[in-house]
Amino acid sequence: MTITATTPSESAVKLPPRMAPLNPLFDGAEWDFALINRVYDVMGEIALGEMGLDIYPNQIEVITAEQMLDAYSSIGMPLMYRHWSFGKRFAYDEAAYRKGHRSLAFEIVINSNPCINYIMEENSMTMQALVIAHAAYGHNHFFKNNNQFQQWTQADHIIDYLSFAKTYVADCEDRFGQEAVELTLDAAHALMNQGVSRNLKLRSRNPAKREHQREMARREYEEQTYDVLSRTLPEINRGEPVTASLLAQSNASAAEQRKLGLPEENILYFLEKYAPKLADWQRELLRIVRSLSQYFYPQRQTKLMNEGCATFVHYEIMNRLYERGQLTDGTMLEFLHSHSSVVFQPSFNDRRYSGMNPYALGFAMMRDIQRICLEPSDEDRAWFPDFAGNNDPFGTLRDAWANYRDESFVHQFLSPKVMRDFHLFALRDEAKDPAVRITAIHDEQGYRDVRRRLARSYDVGTQDADLQVTDADLSGSRRLVVTHTVRNGIILDKVECERTLQHLARLWGYRVRLIEVDGESGRVLKEHEVLPMP
């Protein structure tokens, strides 16, 4: 068998045929607000009318390159509390940008209602059109319709919540000092990936205003009951109510564990509720970090689909505009140039390779679904009997966009053709083996295997360590026990683990033990134990 290597994007560009005489919306690189409005409306006819997308209202914000760097550093959000790590990221990004190692994103889009799209003033009109199609229609539709986002995030409240978080953190800095706030936030950030409840539905339905009122009421109560005399009593009193009540009940261990909700995978949540030594404002900070972690969780789970959807939508819209004679050849070529560099997938042995390009694979899969719906081959009919040749590509895609996440999407929809186009092959790397073994390639025997393994690699659950709070001794030593269920013998990175544990111990306030247990044999592979540093 011989396999030739051409990545899909390297083929020559050929313009699609036109269906209508040329009557372009714009010509040249210049843009203004009126033009953007007009282009947005015309695109709406295609996106909403022909493709049947369903979007939040859009708010397009024009920003400068520097503001784009700003937005980068605050993880893409328009509002963020202050923290040194964002400054670090900014310095890092800025250095990379100035040296030319990295170019800036053309846009940032935020999962909010109304959906906020940042576009850069430096973009040419073609790029603005591309960006609007990509973000304002593509991402927007995905945010609004994907069940992960519906389940985990509240687009209506996120901006309000961020504004609450920002003022709350600033307020804490005023009252307790930057250093103290930083200590708590650092520790919380270290545990951010352990701040998601994957199984329970923990989300609060409180909008930001109520969060704020709750906090205000709590503080008011504190102020009213403020007693100068009691301040002279030992500090322990402050954290005591929680612990005392817990202490009283913690004799019957098993029952108690159940009451604490153990095992608990959301470590931040557990600390917020039960850590004996934390002050109220610290619990609130943990809650803020946890809420953000929860908010970003669907984005991690749907990176491939989200970018694929947006790329598919912009490709479709721009091509339709061209067919309708509304784009000039020059615009179309500029667009295709950007588009093909976005969906370029370097081979694994290419210097530029840095993992699967979610734009490339997502776009290829969705285009392929479109092809299967319209012009299925026999192979497609065998693999995808339920939608091959149904002549409803957009309906099929809308359904996929709504109901899947990356893992299940790859599992369901990755076709043999895409695997062949990408020359996908599966490998197995065993620690004791001096070589990496090829386990499956893109052939008849290998398709299902490759697909299964690729899907698995998109499962966030396999990317993160599986950590759970399994024991909290509240009566005696007050030791907290966290268990890492080890899969495939991959234990935690030792150095990072100990540093993170230090943060965990700081929040818990007492000794913390981490046990790494092999998931299959139940054998203890490693143990760590740390005491909080004074």
Add this chain to the structure above:
Amino acid sequence: MQIVDRRLNPKSKSLGNRQRFLRRAKAEIREAVKDAIKNRKVSEADGGEKVTIRSKNLREPSFGLGRGIGNRDFVLPGNEQYRVGDAIPKPPGGGGGGGKGRDGSPDGEGQDEFSFVLSRDEFLDLFFDDLKLPNLVKVKLKDLKVSKPARAGFSADGSPARLNHVRTMRNSLGRRIALRRPTEAEIKALEVALAAAEAEAPRNEIAIAELARQLEHKRRMRKTIAFIDPLDLRYNRFERVPKPTTQAVMFCLMDASASMTESLKDLAKRFFMLLHLFLTRHYREVHIVFIRHTSTAVTVDEETFFRGTETGGTVISSALEEMLRVVRASYSPADWNIYAAQASDGDNFHDDMPRCMELLTKDILPICQYFAYIETAHGERYSDTLETQVWSGYSELEDANAANFAMRRVTSPEDIFPVFRDLFSANGVGT
């Protein structure tokens, strides 16, 4: 849909984050800044700096899975030759077990060390962090006739040095076109045509005469209409804009006798450089007066000050007198903040010391904001018991005038910055 123009929003939204970040890495950045200044020349001393730091305070750990252990499955694109069962040997050193897919995340270990650029102000802030100028008493706005030239358009007259070529040539070109000044090419063409006409066998006298007349006309035109006319000339115009200033004068006194070797001078130079940089942070205008002395003292320019050598004895009081003379002549203590830094290897004529002490106590210290004495020496020459003449003499002064007199020893370039910090540290001075 709504479009919002955010371009005019206040910039540097992340300034707060940056300040927190710099504070966090302050110790390491300060080290880097110190290293950076060591390698700089005087002329570059003042500017932004790229610093590379490695800070444990900037770590953002998280529970990450270890690399190179356990068993992993992964899928890669771009298979060219592999078949099921093929084996790819792992790179030696176990570099991440084929983990190409897990290239350094931006938050991973790889970011522990990184470079970024400090702005000029951030750099100097860190550099002079917790230093302060002693006795900032005379920081008053003076209505001195200090003015600064500022660009103010163009004028039709001025000195040749300020000729604006672009404007002038633009005018010239316009005028030449308007007056139809013939070009070299046109004249050439006519000459060729005329020669051709004269060479023709039956001479067409009328045509020849016409061509000759045209040629003559063009030549005259070209002579009459100048390529550049005085009318075309445009000059850059400057206006003098008065500027209120707080001002300081810094006296650098140095022993130039043969006992001051190049390396000792270099130490002194570094110190003066720092002082100058520091003063320019606080005063709009800083004058520097270089005075060097052997047995007599002269005011010199910077070049001579550091480069030239002289032979002769060492009489420090001559330099002090010279300084007083310059102060009386140009820098009235009422209007100027006066700083002085003296560098020497500690030698002086024995008989001169009383005179020095008298000058300093009576005349100089009362008018000085700060007087710093730096004794430079080769490391091995010194022990604390062996004191030079100047050192032992000045020691008394230091006790009596703690507020504005200080003295330190410097033996190597590494000492300069600590000594400087020591002299100007916020609590070390004026307390």
